[in-house]
Amino acid sequence: MADYLDGLAPARSALIYEGWIARTHDDAHPLVYSSGDEYRDLDELNSILDQAKRLSLPVTLHHPPGLIPQDAKPDNYVGKVFDAWMDERDGVPHVVVKFVIDNFEPMSDENRQAIDVGIIELSLGYSANLDANKFQRNIRLNHL
Numbered sequence: 001m002a003d004y005l006d007g008l009a010p011a012r013s014a015l016i017y018e019g020w021i022a023r024t025h026d027d028a029h030p031l032v033y034s035s036g037d038e039y040r041d042l043d044e045l046n047s048i049l050d051q052a053k054r055l056s057l058p059v060t061l062h063h064p065p066g067l068i069p070q071d072a073k074p075d076n077y078v079g080k081v082f083d084a085w086m087d088e089r090d091g092v093p094h095v096v097v098k099f100v101i102d103n104f105e106p107m108s109d110e111n112r113q114a115i116d117v118g119i120i121e122l123s124l125g126y127s128a129n130l131d132a133n134k135f136q137r138n139i140r141l142n143h144l
Helices: 003-008 044-053 109-117
Strands: 015-023 031-033 036-038 058-060 077-089 092-101 125-130 135-144
Touching: 015 044, 015 077, 036 135, 044 077, 044 092, 044 135, 058 092
Parallel strands: none
Antiparallel strands: 015 092, 031 036, 058 077, 077 092, 125 135
């Protein structure tokens, strides 16, 4: 992905950020959804890390209405993930990514305002299956 950054025109502006995108979840700290609690183990976290490293995930501002078709470029597509690694926070494994925002035109006023005021929450768009114990399995990343 360094080639992607190297390919940015010298006069073009870009913003580079990093943040936690996923962690393990257990009984004490489940993923809480309206449909009930879900969990994620280290095997699936490693799968997320592997995908984040190799997929050049598109970055959007605000949640799109669903998963992004692979050949589509939605209006709120603003950049790509270009690096990922595993880190620990308070003894809990997390996947951390570095991403670039470089697609400023066309960008909606809502997206510009989100960047200007410092949007801070990261959320993965993905699909997964649940096993009998409500652990997420076969996670497939789609966007950040």
